[in-house]
Amino acid sequence: MNIEIDKNSGYCFGVEYAIEMAEDELNDSGQLYCLGDIVHNHMEVERLAGKGLVIISNDDLKDLKDCKVLIRAHGEPPETYKIAIENNIELIDASCPVVLKLQNRVKGSFDQMEEQEGQIVIYGKPGHAEVIGLTGQTKEKAIIVMEDEDLEQIDFSRPVTLYSQTTKSTKGFYRLKEMIEARITEAKGELEVTDFKANDSICRQVSNREPSMEKFSQKHDVIIFVSGKKSSNGRALYGVCKNFNERSYFVGSEEEIDLSWIKSTDSVGICGATSTPMWLMEQVRDFIQKQFDPVTA
Numbered sequence: 001m002n003i004e005i006d007k008n009s010g011y012c013f014g015v016e017y018a019i020e021m022a023e024d025e026l027n028d029s030g031q032l033y034c035l036g037d038i039v040h041n042h043m044e045v046e047r048l049a050g051k052g053l054v055i056i057s058n059d060d061l062k063d064l065k066d067c068k069v070l071i072r073a074h075g076e077p078p079e080t081y082k083i084a085i086e087n088n089i090e091l092i093d094a095s096c097p098v099v100l101k102l103q104n105r106v107k108g109s110f111d112q113m114e115e116q117e118g119q120i121v122i123y124g125k126p127g128h129a130e131v132i133g134l135t136g137q138t139k140e141k142a143i144i145v146m147e148d149e150d151l152e153q154i155d156f157s158r159p160v161t162l163y164s165q166t167t168k169s170t171k172g173f174y175r176l177k178e179m180i181e182a183r184i185t186e187a188k189g190e191l192e193v194t195d196f197k198a199n200d201s202i203c204r205q206v207s208n209r210e211p212s213m214e215k216f217s218q219k220h221d222v223i224i225f226v227s228g229k230k231s232s233n234g235r236a237l238y239g240v241c242k243n244f245n246e247r248s249y250f251v252g253s254e255e256e257i258d259l260s261w262i263k264s265t266d267s268v269g270i271c272g273a274t275s276t277p278m279w280l281m282e283q284v285r286d287f288i289q290k291q292f293d294p295v296t297a
Contacts, residue, residue: 032068040231040233124145166201168236169207217245224269231276
């Protein structure tokens with residue numbers, strides 16, 4: 001049986017950086033608080049919990065004092081930094097550089113839009129940690145758009161500046177851009193430069209995985225896609241696999257694999273999200289190998 005792990009799958013540099021920072025601190029002190037799951041993968045969260053990583057909420061943060069707290073790759077709104085100063089909390093800031101740059105851009109655009117009575121629109125998932133961090137730069141005034149019906153929140157007679165959550169689909173972003181342009185033209189009779197500005201703020205390390213996943217999923221008879229259920233990036237990339245290979249299956253770990261999915265003569269591809277650790281994909285590979293070829297496993 002041929003089993004291949006996709007070399008392009010696994011952590012993006014932002015997630016890898018956050019986990020390295022967490023592990024360095026845990027090796028020194030044995031305990032560290034983290035605002036939200038450090039990564040959308042329960043297996044990795046459990047592994048780090050065993051080393052002393054304690055997941056807390058933003059409400060929990062208000063009750064902590066004189067300790068260290070990790071900010072994960074998704075970033076945080078200004079309010080989090082304010083609370084940390086007030087409570088003498090040392091923040092270990094592992095915000096992804098791409099996300100930090102985007103936060104600064106959104107804040108700059110928001111200040112400009114306030115003067116023009118315009119609107120900041122963010123293509124993203126409501127309630128997602130990164131989106132919360134971005135809307136925090138706009139005093140919670142940004143309009144979050146995920147589905148077509150969300151466009152009804154926008155006043156198309158006023159200027160619009162569009163950004164995207166860094167992990168969203170490029171195709172989805174440009175489709176939304178065209179829809180907003182059409183609605184502005186419909187409302188005003190024309191589309192002027194000052195009416196609409198679209199900023200493609202999608203991380204290319206993430207978006208480039210879609211075409212890579214298309215090719216990988218077609219190379220194999222069966223695709224085992226490994227990801228946490230909370231990962232929006234995971235669901236999107238799995239959708240790409242499923243679109244190009246009907247025998248694609250989404251699992252959180254090797255325990256969820258149904259062996260009836262696989263034949264002994266199949267070529268099996270294992271891949272995952274930007275939040276999927278390589279060790280977990282290797283664990284899945286070893287499990288399959290042991291079931292079908294126990295001698296060489």
